[in-house]
Amino acid sequence: MSSLRLLMKLAWRNVWRNRRRSLITIASVAFSAAILVFTEALLVGSHEQMVLQVLDTHGVGQLQIHARGYQDDPTIFRSFVPSAKLLRFLKGDRELRGFAPRVQGEGLAEVGQESKGVMVVGIDPELEQGVTPLAAEIVTGDYLEPNDLQGALVGERLLKSLKAKIGASLALVTQTRRGTLGAARFQIRGIFRTGVPALDENLIYLNIKSTQRLFAFGDRVTMLILKLRDPTLAKLNHLKRALLAQVNPQKLEVLTWPEFMPELVQFLRFDSASGYVFLLILLLVIAFGVLNTILMAVLERTREFGVLLSLGTQPRRIFGMILLEALLISLIGATAGALLGSGVSAYVVQHPINLSGSSMESFESWGIKPLFYAKLSWGIAVYPALIVLGLGVLIALWPALRAARIEPVEALHTR
Amino acid sequence: MSLIRTEGLEKIYRLDHVEVPALRGVDLTIEGEEFLAIAGPSGSGKTTLLNLIGGLDRPTAGQVFLEEQEITRLNKSRLAELRLRKIGFVFQAYNLLPVLTALENVEYVMLLQGIAAGERRQRALAILGEVGLAEYANRFPNLMSGGQQQRVAVARAIVAQPKLVLADEPTANLDSTASSELLDLMRQLNRDHGVTFVFSTHDPLVMERAERLVRLRDGKVFGDE
Amino acid sequence: MDIKLAWRNVWRNRRRSVIIISAIAIGLAGVVVYEALTVGMTTQMVENIVGTSLGDIEIHHRGFQESKTLELAIDNPEQVLRLVRGTEHVSAAAPRVRAQGLVSSARASAGVQILGVDPTAEAAVSTIAHSLVRGRFLAAADEYAIYLGEALAKKLKVGLGRKVVLMAKGLAPGMASNAFRVVGTFQTASPNFDKMTVYIPLAAAQSLLSLDGKISEIAVRIDRQRSLEQVAATLRTKLAPNEYEVLTWKELVPNLVQMTQLWEEWVYLFAFVIYIAMVFGVTNTMLMVISERTRELGIMLALGTRPLRIFRMILIESALMGLVSVALGSAASFGVVWWLSLQGLDLGWFVRGLSFLGLSRIIYPVLTPSILLISGLSALVATVLAAIWPAWRAVRLEPVEAIRDA
Secondary structure (H helix, E strand, O other): OOHHHHHHHHHHHHHOOOHHHHHHHHHHHHHHHHHHHHHHHHHHHHHHHHHHHHHHHOOOOOEEEEEOOOOOOOOOOOOEOOOHHHHHHHHHOOOEEEEEEEEEEEEEEEEOOEEEEEEEEEEOHHHHOOOOOHHHHEEEEOOOOOOOOOEEEEEHHHHHHOOOOOOOEEEEEEEOOOOOEEEEEEEEEEEEOOOOHHHHOOEEEEEHHHHHHHOOOOOOEOEEEEEEOOOOHHHHHHHHHHHHHHOOOOOEEEEEHHHHOHHHHHHHHHHHHHHHHHHHHHHHHHHHHHHHHHHHHHHHOHHHHHHHHHOOOOHHHHHHHHHHHHHHHHHHHHHHHHHHHHHHHHHHHHOOEEOOOOHHHHHHHHOOOOEEOOOOOHHHHHHHHHHHHHHHHHHHHHHHHHHHOOOHHHHHHOO | OOOEEEEEEEEEEEEOOEEEEEEEEEEEEEOOOOEEEEEOOOOOOHHHHHHHHOOOOOOOEEEEEEOOEEOOOOOHHHHHHHHHHHEEEEOOOOOOOOOOOHHHHHHHHHHHHOOOHHHHHHHHHHHHHHOOOHHHOOOOHHHOOHHHHHHHHHHHHHHOOOOEEEEEOOOOOOOHHHHHHHHHHHHHHHHHHOOEEEEEEOOHHHHHHOOEEEEEEOOEEEEEO | OHHHHHHHHHOOOHHHHHHHHHHHHHHHHHHHHHHHHHHHHHHHHHHHHHHHHOOOEEEEEOOHHHHOOOOOOEOOHHHHHHHHHOOOOEEEEEEEEEEEEEEEOOOOEEEEEEEEEOHHHHHHHOOHHHHEEEEOOOOOOOOOEEEEEHHHHHHHOOOOOOEEEEEEEOOOOOEEEEEEEEEEEEOOOOHHHHHOEEEEEHHHHHHHOOOOOOEOEEEEEEOOHHHHHHHHHHHHHHOOOOOEEEEEHHHHOHHHHHHHHHHHHHHHHHHHHHHHHHHHHHHHHHHHHHHHOHHHHHHHHHOOOOHHHHHHHHHHHHHHHHHHHHHHHHHHHHHHHHHHHHHOEEHHHOOOOOHHHOOOOEEOOOOOHHHHHHHHHHHHHHHHHHOHHHHHHHHOOOHHHHHHHO
16 A cells, blocks of 8 residues: 555545535535536537627628728728639638628618618628528518619518518618719518617618619629638638738728627627626635535544644645545535536537527527527536636645644644 | 653643643653653643653753753654654544554554555554454454554554653553553563553552552652652 | 524634635625626616617607607697696606608718707706717707717718708608708717717707607606606506507617516526525534534433424524624625725726627616615525524434434
């Protein structure tokens, strides 16, 4: 029997001297570890899904190419003609699921007596399908045919406030790039619903060619939007660097979604932070409970430590023994908790928590489904468990120090 | 060279502003291989004296020399080392580690000394045989009688081959048969291993068996025979 | 007697009691502060939206909320206003015209929401006049003046005193347009609102849109939120139901209510998890208490103490610790909330802003008595529940064994 093994054995048997107490302590450690793992799995999983869904429903792609300065000053006066070289590069990129040109500008829509300020978006009906789910968001009527220069797709809410119907004639009045007035008539072909009120009451989709005419754009576009097959941030940034080598950065800007939708990043950060504050409070409460058990276990064994000291045990060895006991308890608890948390998370990965019908539906107005997604990875399962483990040992420092400082004579005199 | 020498040993306990003198100047010399009893009524300072000799406690005044080395000023860690190498303890309440078997309790001290596993086991088994508990080697303390537990405690005290074993009222919790058996065992170990035994007692039967008897009263040596 | 005994028992092991009391107090304070910040946030969100452009209550011609058409207008505004202002708990009321249009400068144009307001009345119902960045708010004497979002002014590249053209479809056939002079710009907590809203004098709006003295809505402010439904109900009985609709902000922005509710539910879930953590700690502590006192409890039983009394004593002991914890935890949360309310919690160190939520960067906690009461009671209930199992074990002790056990 090696000395380490005897020490382990000693610590192990000490842990189980008071089986019930140790089990409750382990359960509380496991509970906190499980909550930590599950919360992290939910945060990471839901945030990933949220980003993809928000980008999809807002139809903004994951990467955008604009004329330089458009992000800060999004007006029709900032536009560009995509070079043949750039288009060739985009067509050849294997990582891309699709890319689409956009022409965007403000206008006033008029149907009969009703009118409303709107955002006019010109799309290439075929290319658009590779990037946004617009075709699938049509609830009545049809998506735009590739050569239909007269057709318009109108948001459900906008249709209502214009008191229009499918097939109705719609007049658009705009200010052109040159400052003159542009106007044209279109026919409502389809009605879409994204679920986001701001989009459903403001957007009108037209063929890009008619839009270019409406704003006197020629061959210019407002932006190119891109969608990747595997939209990780690393891949996005990689593609961004590759694109910057292809274009003249003096004239064009390339932005990834965190750059063109900073408010989404802000929200995710805020959401994570409030989650972590909650976990911190939870850990504090658990930590005090564990501290109490370990401290009491130490005080109960004061006499025993007196014996150990009189046998010639070095105080630091007693210190180490208490830490070892705490480590064992935390290790069992953290492992059980990580397994439990991962198990529950794994189930939610397969079966996202459906919260439709609850107040989670308010998220739909941001283009997010009322579902809770989870994600599981080694890091998500292991890091929270390590935090709990470290905390368990940290807590034991005080009791261990007390045990090491015991005076043998006094200790031998306690009950 | 004497094994133990104390000079003007004094110990005063402070209990809530009241000073209780436990020892008031004890001068005592103990030679190697002695079998010595310290006797006296309770409160006479027996335990305090043993604790000071064993380096478990520090005197208020005076000095303790172990093999002419002064131990009263050593730090905790040095004292622990000293106890480990030279002194064994036996307590009134046995004080075995409840989570270790008899064998493991005996092995523990050797573990602290850094003795290799094979040798530890061998020596522990041998010493348990010597105290007549070979077949109880794998029992936990709570499954043994008081006499048996105390014999394990003696085995634990002796296994590290100390110069000195200090036993504080080792028989106080035992019946007369078990007491007698324990004293026989201690006496035998004293002869076979040449270990000095110093034990405290207030039992006349135990005093009779000692080779030398030091009487304490009110913290002073009152008789030495 | 029982309480005195339990109280002394609590302090027998001072260190242990202090630790477990700290655990509960910290958990409780955490829950309360978290909740106060959440309520602070939702209150701010509501105030930012309701106070800027809506009103606690809005009165429209029936069907307006659904269709937003100008045709459904209130044609006797003076009469309705007089009626509304005479209602109990109504602190202010203002007429508004609400329409869609296009605003253009020489440089750019933007689709906007046009709000035609009575400057004096509007300043009493909304905070828009206080959101001033440059220039001034509309004044009663203004004719064709316009007050617009700073962000919109930037986009249109217009400064104070410059002219913009408003184009809109009124009740008369064809597009109506008119030039307005910029008198001031504003900035609210919502960048979207700033980018798409312009304020013009009521009379100018009525003439641009050919409304002929009619208005779209009456915005009402009340003096206390808890009377919201009551005031709405009174107004509904006063106004002919087939001609007018009376909507509270909760009906105007149901989404906001849902969002508020979502946050609150999340906080409840959070609190629940914390209370479970407390239960673990208290159960373990009380089990230690029982095992330490096994002998003593055995003696009590041997003396003829009824088991129920022992059961009760243990629960009282736990409840007393709970009470001390709740007192300390409440005091601590008061302290933290008070400190936070001095300068507010600046979210700026980790987020640039939550303006898309209608939130400002600085959050002020709102601590209501009900938060404190409910959270405190829950913590107390948790500590008592946690003691049931240990107390049950104490009751089942066999006196003889318990005494021998020591």
